[in-house]
Amino acid sequence: MSIIRKLAFLAALPCFAIGTVGPPAEAATTVEHIAGNFVGDDRVEIFEYRPGSGADYLFANFTVESGHVLYSQFVFTLNLTYSPFAGDFDGDGHDELFWYGGGPNPDYLWKFTDVTTFTQFEIPQGSLYYAVPGDFDGDGADEILWYAPGTVADEIWKFAPGDLTEHTSHPITITGDYVPLRGNFTGDGAEDVILYGRGDIADHLFDFNPGSLTPSKTPFGPITGTDHQPITLDSRNDGWTDILFYRPATGNDPYWNFTPTGIVKTDERADGTFDTVAGDFFGDGHDDIFWFGRNSVVWDWHPTATGLTVTQRPFGVS
Numbered sequence: 001m002s003i004i005r006k007l008a009f010l011a012a013l014p015c016f017a018i019g020t021v022g023p024p025a026e027a028a029t030t031v032e033h034i035a036g037n038f039v040g041d042d043r044v045e046i047f048e049y050r051p052g053s054g055a056d057y058l059f060a061n062f063t064v065e066s067g068h069v070l071y072s073q074f075v076f077t078l079n080l081t082y083s084p085f086a087g088d089f090d091g092d093g094h095d096e097l098f099w100y101g102g103g104p105n106p107d108y109l110w111k112f113t114d115v116t117t118f119t120q121f122e123i124p125q126g127s128l129y130y131a132v133p134g135d136f137d138g139d140g141a142d143e144i145l146w147y148a149p150g151t152v153a154d155e156i157w158k159f160a161p162g163d164l165t166e167h168t169s170h171p172i173t174i175t176g177d178y179v180p181l182r183g184n185f186t187g188d189g190a191e192d193v194i195l196y197g198r199g200d201i202a203d204h205l206f207d208f209n210p211g212s213l214t215p216s217k218t219p220f221g222p223i224t225g226t227d228h229q230p231i232t233l234d235s236r237n238d239g240w241t242d243i244l245f246y247r248p249a250t251g252n253d254p255y256w257n258f259t260p261t262g263i264v265k266t267d268e269r270a271d272g273t274f275d276t277v278a279g280d281f282f283g284d285g286h287d288d289i290f291w292f293g294r295n296s297v298v299w300d301w302h303p304t305a306t307g308l309t310v311t312q313r314p315f316g317v318s
Helices: none
Strands: 032-036 045-049 055-065 068-077 083-087 096-100 108-114 117-122 130-134 143-147 154-160 163-172 179-183 192-196 204-207 216-219 229-233 242-246 252-259 262-269 275-279 288-292 297-304 307-314
Touching: 032 083, 032 096, 032 275, 045 083, 068 307, 083 130, 096 130, 130 179, 143 179, 179 229, 179 242, 229 275, 229 288
Parallel strands: none
Antiparallel strands: 032 045, 045 055, 055 068, 083 096, 096 108, 108 117, 130 143, 143 154, 154 163, 179 192, 192 204, 204 216, 229 242, 242 252, 252 262, 275 288, 288 297, 297 307
């Protein structure tokens, strides 16, 4: 199959090819998975990125046939080292892919028009931060919270409507060393940030409100344990973000369902070591979780006649 490529960018040219249906790569410390609705349809895609050299992949067009997950695979070759993340920064319903170089490395933003066509912009950040994308003011476009542990000045970038070449910077202060978790934890339509201290530092909630980029900070939790790898998702399609506190190896993983009346705490269980990514991969409004590992599966939340259920599905053809 031929591919028409319209690429306007400033860095090294990726190489594209259409792949065949097959299982994603096993999880490894050198592989990152980024979920984003890059083409703007009902389904979220997954970009599998290997820092440095090696092939990178975009997994798209997820479907379920005979209980198995099938998808299309598109090959990219970057041969670069970045910390990528995704967000809809211009508010057009398509997520962009931000390639954050960290410090002196150049930073780029990819705007997709389909799974093989994008335009690239150079958007320098120039400092070392954790990047936390989210719609913090509830206007339908994502901002970027740049957070540095300790006393380094933090900021929020807000892009101009429909314009990825212009942004304004808003100061924000986060003092301490946290793992930031982004989601709509208060149900008001603006995404918030939970500052998870991993047991040593008290947890806090940065509660953002519609129309403002100035949050209120309140104590939260506590979240017990230091070895969690939290996964945020809206599995119930109710507009509230939940948290699965995944713990590699064996044992129960706490699941916190945020509701108007409080947090409902239950347990799920994912035994093993995985790289995880969450999103609405099947276009039914319910977020799912891909578990990339030696036995890769997807947890598919979906409605049934008796209520919401989660089905564990393998990759590939039965």
